[in-house]
Amino acid sequence: MINLFNSKLVKEVQSSSPQRDGFELENLIENSDNNSDFFKKFKSNGFVSDSFIRPPVTIQIMFNDPVRIESIILDAKVNTQKSTGFTISSSIEPISSFTSAKTRSDIKFCQIAKILNDKTPQNSVYEFLKKGQDYQKNENINKCFFNTKSLDYLNRVTALQITITRTLSSTSPCIKSIKIFGHSEKSTDLQEKKTPEQQLKKILVPEEFIDVLTNEMMRMPVKLPSNKHIDQSTLDKYIAEKKKNNVEPSDPFTCKKFDSNYKPIFDEKLKSKIDKFLFDNSGCVFEFDSSANKSQMEVPDKKLKRKYEGHKMNAVDIKRRRDDSKCDSCFNVQSEDSYFNITMFIRLFFSFFVSFALFNSIRTDRQVSVLWNPECSDPRCKEPSENGSFVNLVYVKLTGQSDIVHLMYSNIQSFTIMIFKTSPNAKLILNWEKLLSQNSTIMKDSIKFSEKPIDFGGYEIPSIFEFIDYNGNADMRKSNETYTYLTRDLCWKKFVSNESAGVLEAFVPNMNGSYKFLINYPGKEERIKVLPHLLLKPESSSVEFQIDSVAPKSKYSKFGTNIVFLTDSIDLSVSSKRTIDDEYTPGTFRLWNAQTLDNAKKSRNYLQWKPIFYYSDPKSLENSTITQQYDSRSNDEISSGLGQVFYGEQKLFTSMNISFGLEGNIKDGYFYKQTNFSSWAFSVGLGAAPDEKMSPVVTLVIFIGFGLPALAIVIGLLVMLVKKIKGRSQYNSL
Known part of the structure; x- marks a missing residue:
């Protein structure tokens, strides 16, 4: 047997997600002919998806000739990253059908093996074998078996698909190595062979x-x-x-x-x-x-x-x-003796309550489409500038049944998020020459729609602060030593994305580390898959702001950021709400909302966050502490980003600051130098912020703890009343 996953037998390898630099998919291929220094340097790295990617992640392997697979060995751990769930599928379609540009959904695969969720930390190597096949015992290798109902799909395999379905503690999907042992089968007519569909059980x-x-x-x-x-x-x-x-x-x-x-x-x-x-x-x-x-x-x-x-x-x-x-x-419940059927009532009441708590609405999802620098022919949109910085204007269109929500994420002049709601017929009109002029007067109206938007608003993060907290009071206002990094002066990498998420990454020239903005735009109501699990509406978006490996000025350094609300409304309402439920965000019982209000005191747009940030990846309750929000300041900020396009350079906006850190000295407080990592997430959208509701599990616990005893008391009283009435009817008058 030979390792079939090598450059001579593999026609093409592709993945459904972008990869980290140096951890590309090609590292997995056995390539004995490539002895370059570059190949040797990264060969042992394996494959790791970009940090914003979450499962499922698919790896698809197409062979030059049909192969017969005997065993597959996967090493699922790369440094601290570990994949814990997999599905492996194979295809026996003729290789000639792969010559056209097929999408992954066009190729028919059959599942041959599966691991749901292996949480054992000691072993990360999995060997898949046929049942009854001889093998050597090894405590460091997890033995798994192919599905006995799909063994026909191990012969004359033309394509293999490996899907990472779960990871350990929300780490990035990864694979250290893949080895596929078997034999190559050439020049056999696939059409003469009976298809597995004809042989499989119906x-x-x-x-x-x-x-x-x-x-x-x-x-x-x-x-x-x-x-x-x-x-x-x-x-x-x-x-x-x-x-x-x-x-x-x-x-x-x-x-x-x-x-x-x-x-x-x-x-x-x-x-x-x-x-x-x-x-x-x-x-x-x-x-x-x-x-x-x-x-x-x-x-x-x-x-x-x-x-x-x-x-x-x-x-x-x-x-x-x-x-x-x-x-x-x-329903109409009756009994032969006309007494109320208590058992039936309890069953129906309990079923209705659970159903209502779990599913109290019909979701209306939106269709998501993403474009990077749409319709831009200017060379500045395609190539980096002299200092290595890219121009990024990410345009996300969330199409609903009666309207369209347009999201824009931009680093032009400053990091900015703009949200518009229009009719289904409105079209985006961009004038890139004006937009890239860096002149606020010329930039105005360089972004328009063919119809007037129903509503719009935006947010800008013009500054990132580093303050030295010698006294350990975690208050940015009391620090005498503060450094400001303008987002307009950062060098930005090219935007990378998948269907519903992406990342904009920036760095300070000649310095290590980076600032990342991980954005999510799922187009449906859901919670983001990583802590703090913020709730998103179909027309909203979330942003996770990360400070990763940036060299601090001092061991007492802490970071913060400035947020500007781009809207006509001058009234900003900042409030918090308590809850008894911390299932989604362990240890956090408060939710903050910053909402701009119109004259009727209705919310026009909002920014929502939980007062918690994480200082390690993967995130956990043990590696988290609180944020500090400061009083909002009205009419004190001008926009240096896309706000100039819609409001001009003289418009003043409301802003607020948020910093990351807990009070305390160098031993019991939090300082950035301890881990060189900080992560804080928030969500944005038009209209009112989504209401955090108690999770179904907590709702059920409360019902069982309080509702059932109360129900038992009521039923007991009813039973006593019925017995009392029956007892009276047994006495005869004298």
Whole structure:
């Protein structure tokens, strides 16, 4: 056997994520012919994704000729980074089909091995073997086995895909080395060989897993108020079609409009069943019962009725329809002795409460598109300047059903974030010659839209402060020695990104270390995947500001930053909110909001953060301390960045400062020199800031701790009352 992962047998290797400098994907390939000093220097580094990337990360290997795989060895640890979850898939499609520029989704893969989440810190090497295959015992190697149902996909393999699904403590996805042992198989007609689909076991999909509208297997099951199940994607398409025709969404089976009490609910139990079914039968061929449609209910919606003509109404559903038309209640509980069924009440009440706590809204996601320096033909947009700095204008478009939110992240003159909301027809118009003029008068109106924005606002970080805290009071105002680094004077690297995240990195010339702005724009409501797990709306964005390996002026140095609010509003409201829930951000029970208000005291745009920063990576509660926010200052700052484009050079804005550090001396306080790392995250957006709600787990604990005892008391009183009434009825009058 030979290592098949070498330059002579591999046609192409590609990854779904950008890589760190010196930790490129090519380091994994065995290349005996390359003896250059550069190759030798980085060969042992392995592969590490950029610091802002989170799983899943995919590595795809295409071979020159079909190969037969006997074993695969992965070393999943690079320095302090470690990957703990993997899926390995293979393809046997003819190599001739790879000649065209195919996307990863075009190539059909079959999963052959999987590790869900290995948290054992001592071992980082995994060897995948066939069951029954001889091997030497080694305590330093984790032995794993290929899926026995997919062994046919180990022969005549033309492409291999390795997906990193989890990492240890939010470290970057990485692989130290990949070795694929086996044999090369040449010049055999793939078309004459029986395909694995013909040999694999066929599994009938249970009827409860099938979307009643599309007759396809569900991945994200949603229970409609009519007790029918459809997939979330089907529901999203249905709602989008209704809104496109200016019709309020309704249940497609009853035509009753959705409201706060009558709406679809995500079925978590059914989702768990489907996931287990897929995992247990991975590599099998799924079949659907053609007679399943016969039991389905007729769709009253005329458009859907024409689209899904195969669905019939049975007698039970007809009766339920008639009952529903008489009464809007979802159920009618009766007992033979006319007494209330307490067991049924508890079951229904508990199910409703949990469902309401977990899924209380229907998400409206936005389509995300990203452009770097859009429509710029100026050489300054493509090449770095003399000092090595790139011009970066990152344009993110979040397209919704009725509007578009435009996000801009720029280092032109200063680091700036701009947010616009427009109609779906508005187009961005850029005049790069004016924008790069570095003259505030000429820059004005160099960025416009074909239609007037519905609303807009922005944020600017013009300065980064380093203050010497000799007294350990963590107060930037009391320091007599402060150094200011203007973001306009920093050297900026070229923007790198994936689909929903990116990083803008800057450094001070002739100095070590860097300042990073890790930006997220998922286009959907979710929490960012790393601490402090801020909550984002579909139209909002988060920024993680990192100071990494920058040489401080003193061992007593601490850092801070200045934030300017670019808006017409002069009223800035800064407030905090307490919570009893710290599940998402351990040790933090306060949330801060800075919101600009209009004349009616409504929020126009906001900046939200938790008063915590982290001084090590990976982040943890043990490696964190608090931030210090200072009183906002009205009308004291002018914009040196994109604010000049929209407001001119004379407009004064409100600003505030935030610093990182805890009170205390050099032994028990925090100073940057201790770790040479600081990380602080915040989110921005138009309108009101999202409300932090208690997590489902905490809600359930509170309900169990307080709700159930109260419910037990009420039930006890009812039982006593019933017994008392019965007891009286047993006595006869004299």
